[in-house]
Amino acid sequence: MNNTAAIAAGWLEPGEAEVAATFAGLVGASPLDRARAVGEGRRGLDRTFIQRAAAAGLFGQTIGAGGIARACIVAEQWGRTASPEPWLETNVVIEALSGAGVFAAGAGAGRAAILSDLQAGRALASWASGDLPGFWGRDDGVVATEAADGFVLNGELSAVVHADSVDWILLAARDAGSFSQFLLPARATGVSFAPLNSLDITRPSLNVRLDNVRLDAAALVGARGAARGGAVADIARQVQVALPLAVSQSIGAMRAVVDTAVAHARARVAFGRPIGSFQAVKHMLVDASLGIEMSAAMRDAAARAVAAGQDDAAEIVSMAKAFVARTGIDVAHAAWQVLGGMAYMWENDFHLYLRRLTADAAALGGEVWHNENVVTLQEKGQ
Amino acid sequence: MTMHSVSTGVEAFRAAAREWLAQNLARRSGHEERSARGLTHRTIEDIATQRALQKRVHEAGFAGITWPVEYGGQGLTAAHEAAFLEEAEPYRLPDMGIAGVVTIKVCAEVILRHASEDFKRRHLPKMLSGEEVWVEFFSDSAAGSDLAGVVTTAVRADGQGGDDWILNGEKVWSSGAYYADFGLCLARTDWDVAKHKGLTWFAVATAQPGVTVEPLREITGDIEFCREIFQNARIPDSERIGEAGSGWEVAQTALRFEREASSGSLTSVAKMPRPGPLAPDLVELAARAGRSDDGHVRQLIAKAHADDFASRALGERLARLMAAGHPAGGALISYVKLARGIVEPNHAKAAIEIGGAAAVSWAKDDRLGATFALDYLNSRVTAIAGGTNEIQRNTLGERVLGLPREPNVERNLTFRESQRRALAEST
Numbered sequence: 001m002n003n004t005a006a007i008a009a010g011w012l013e014p015g016e017a018e019v020a021a022t023f024a025g026l027v028g029a030s031p032l033d034r035a036r037a038v039g040e041g042r043r044g045l046d047r048t049f050i051q052r053a054a055a056a057g058l059f060g061q062t063i064g065a066g067g068i069a070r071a072c073i074v075a076e077q078w079g080r081t082a083s084p085e086p087w088l089e090t091n092v093v094i095e096a097l098s099g100a101g102v103f104a105a106g107a108g109a110g111r112a113a114i115l116s117d118l119q120a121g122r123a124l125a126s127w128a129s130g131d132l133p134g135f136w137g138r139d140d141g142v143v144a145t146e147a148a149d150g151f152v153l154n155g156e157l158s159a160v161v162h163a164d165s166v167d168w169i170l171l172a173a174r175d176a177g178s179f180s181q182f183l184l185p186a187r188a189t190g191v192s193f194a195p196l197n198s199l200d201i202t203r204p205s206l207n208v209r210l211d212n213v214r215l216d217a218a219a220l221v222g223a224r225g226a227a228r229g230g231a232v233a234d235i236a237r238q239v240q241v242a243l244p245l246a247v248s249q250s251i252g253a254m255r256a257v258v259d260t261a262v263a264h265a266r267a268r269v270a271f272g273r274p275i276g277s278f279q280a281v282k283h284m285l286v287d288a289s290l291g292i293e294m295s296a297a298m299r300d301a302a303a304r305a306v307a308a309g310q311d312d313a314a315e316i317v318s319m320a321k322a323f324v325a326r327t328g329i330d331v332a333h334a335a336w337q338v339l340g341g342m343a344y345m346w347e348n349d350f351h352l353y354l355r356r357l358t359a360d361a362a363a364l365g366g367e368v369w370h371n372e373n374v375v376t377l378q379e380k381g382q
Numbered sequence: 383m384t385m386h387s388v389s390t391g392v393e394a395f396r397a398a399a400r401e402w403l404a405q406n407l408a409r410r411s412g413h414e415e416r417s418a419r420g421l422t423h424r425t426i427e428d429i430a431t432q433r434a435l436q437k438r439v440h441e442a443g444f445a446g447i448t449w450p451v452e453y454g455g456q457g458l459t460a461a462h463e464a465a466f467l468e469e470a471e472p473y474r475l476p477d478m479g480i481a482g483v484v485t486i487k488v489c490a491e492v493i494l495r496h497a498s499e500d501f502k503r504r505h506l507p508k509m510l511s512g513e514e515v516w517v518e519f520f521s522d523s524a525a526g527s528d529l530a531g532v533v534t535t536a537v538r539a540d541g542q543g544g545d546d547w548i549l550n551g552e553k554v555w556s557s558g559a560y561y562a563d564f565g566l567c568l569a570r571t572d573w574d575v576a577k578h579k580g581l582t583w584f585a586v587a588t589a590q591p592g593v594t595v596e597p598l599r600e601i602t603g604d605i606e607f608c609r610e611i612f613q614n615a616r617i618p619d620s621e622r623i624g625e626a627g628s629g630w631e632v633a634q635t636a637l638r639f640e641r642e643a644s645s646g647s648l649t650s651v652a653k654m655p656r657p658g659p660l661a662p663d664l665v666e667l668a669a670r671a672g673r674s675d676d677g678h679v680r681q682l683i684a685k686a687h688a689d690d691f692a693s694r695a696l697g698e699r700l701a702r703l704m705a706a707g708h709p710a711g712g713a714l715i716s717y718v719k720l721a722r723g724i725v726e727p728n729h730a731k732a733a734i735e736i737g738g739a740a741a742v743s744w745a746k747d748d749r750l751g752a753t754f755a756l757d758y759l760n761s762r763v764t765a766i767a768g769g770t771n772e773i774q775r776n777t778l779g780e781r782v783l784g785l786p787r788e789p790n791v792e793r794n795l796t797f798r799e800s801q802r803r804a805l806a807e808s809t
């Protein structure tokens with residue numbers, strides 16, 4: 001092994017190095033302990049850890065256009081350590097609550113307190129992103145009806161991450177001839193949970209049943225029904241912020257498995273040679289690392305397009321998601337093959353990443369949905 | 383020849399360029415005939431016209447803008463060159479095909495770094511003025527990816543007078559050699575040292591006695607690359623580039639610039655690309671096949687479009703990493719070449735899948751239809767030429783990921799002995 005290459009493998013851009021150092025200080029010497037604890041059902045979400053992360057500026061950021069590049073760097077760290085916390089979901093909810101015009105339209109002081117709790121890690125939120133009207137999934141899962149001093153919600157949300165461990169769930173419901181978004185208190189009367197068995201054991205998901213759940217008018221997030229483009233326009237903006245972050249989490253996981261597989265290929269000897277000297281192994285790992293760099297290049301382009309409000313931003317974020325969905329699984333499988341029997345042991349962390357990369361691919365619209373979206377956007381002239 | 387002074391500001395230079403271009407060059411037409419990757423046959427007459435045009439560009443002081451004045455350049459800054467290229471964008475610049483690019487982007491770069499002062503003054507100005515077109519005499523018929531294994535041999539003509547060399551052997555895949563004046567030739571000058579130690583570079587004139595250039599017909603039907611046969615060709619020692627035996631170090635320069643010429647220099651692609659229109663060839667083929675609404679076809683188109691964008695965005699990303707001081711440095715460019723070497727064949731295969739019969743047969747007067755087949759046949763050029771995908775993977779695996787090299791079966795052997803053993807094993 002030559003020294004330059006050893007440095008190259010762990011090299012970070014200056015902005016990344018600063019975030020990585022802060023993150024390393026936060027997670028300590030066993031960064032996957034939290035993932036294992038949640039995955040093996042030994043412990044729930046570690047709220048103390050989340051508040052420390054928030055204090056370090058790594059949780060609950062308000063992203064906005066200016067902050068998306070840094071948020072992507074932070075996302076890579078959460079993904080690289082298979083972190084179980086709903087970092088992405090909480091950030092998207094913060095984005096939805098603090099988005100331009102939305103906050104003003106919402107209900108003053110109560111909303112400000114929620115936002116401040118989310119930003120400080122005192123409260124957690126999830127996002128019912130399995131069904132997004134105008135995007136993917138069902139668009140009639142939950143129906144809202146107007147009541148005397150607010151709304152009544154009925155229906156079911158599918159596969160909401162950490163639904164029973166968070167304080168708030170952002171959802172879209174059929175309302176007023178179109179759709180509206182609501183911020184649902186997870187413990188409101190009429191809310192019940194049906195836990196699912198999930199491939200990704202670090203981020204369990206649950207179906208959420210809503211039976212005559214009464215929400216006051218302040219629970220409405222953003223424009224109602226078809227007014228001002230309605231919730232679909234707000235959701236579109238949330239999706240544009242969420243996808244570069246989601247993709248960055250996958251990239252972090254890809255880097256973790258490829259680094260592990262490369263280290264294994266250097267150290268493991270078979271037939272009198274380190275297995276990484278065999279071209280069949282070496283080339284598989286190079287293709288995996290190429291997949292990571294192409295994914296990162298797509299992510300960079302997506303983050304920049306969203307930050308600059310480019311007219312092709314929706315297309316680029318969809319391209320990035322489709323590319324990374326496919327590549328994340330390919331990269332995981334390459335590392336799997338190189339690690340061989342090692343990867344089949346529960347005690348090896350590899351399967352946590354495999355589970356996450358596979359679940360990442362399916363979340364927020366899979367490859368097939370985003371591919372079709374790219375073609376449709378092009379046909380419509382964006 | 384017009385000389386623009388170093389003190390000429392970029393904007394004054396731009397204005398001079400704008401005026402000269404408008405008066406001397408033709409504008410590109412809106413719909414230029416598309417030739418797949420430029421690998422079409424060029425006639426000697428056509429090249430002669432382009433040489434004359436290049437001479438005028440040089441005389442006007444717009445060739446070799448950043449090159450030193452003593453080698454026929456202008457000695458100006460990269461900003462001057464960028465200004466000229468921006469102004470020249472709507473015009474048809476002289477085009478001598480791949481050999482024209484190789485002359486400037488590969489051969490001249492090697493000469494600038496490794497040739498003697500006398501050699502540089504003798505050849506470089508003529509390369510800029512279109513008087514000398516150069517090509518690569520790199521691969522032997524029997525040594526391509528393992529370039530250091532060339533057996534084309536030059537020996538001192540000792541006893542026959544002077545310090546000339548006598549060259550024998552065979553080179554192949556040299557693009558445009560049939561209209562070129564010189565080949566940058568890698569030859570073995572010592573069989574009794576280690577493989578990488580016995581190599582030397584020479585300038586070989588295509589028209590000299592003992593050199594035969596045979597144009598070859600490619601799988602596309604075009605005639606573009608050539609085979610050269612050397613039979614006791616006498617090369618003056620003044621045409622040697624670098625020290626005798628230093629050929630492998632010089633080769634690193636040649637290979638680096640060859641890679642950049644085919645993948646684009648990482649320093650020149652630092653702009654974030656935009657996706658642009660959906661893969662136009664695939665969209666057209668889908669329409670011809672009546673499958674524009676077919677879900678599977680749409681998936682294939684989106685995938686090809688994303689892969690293409692990803693390989694372009696990769697160039698921008700890696701340029702940024704290199705500028706930020708990534709320790710793997712120039713080795714990173716192999717990622718771009720490998721990405722294209724994978725993406726381009728996949729794109730071509732998708733075209734066949736989408737178009738079906740429409741992709742494999744076309745009416746005699748259907749020029750667009752013909753380009754689909756041409757693109758298909760050319761789709762592995764990047765995957766093979768200038769270092770195959772497998773060579774890029776070895777470079778990246780060893781220099782970026784830090785994976786161990788294969789055991790070297792040639793270590794401690796002279797080239798002669800390693801060849802003898804390999805032959806013994808293969809029979």
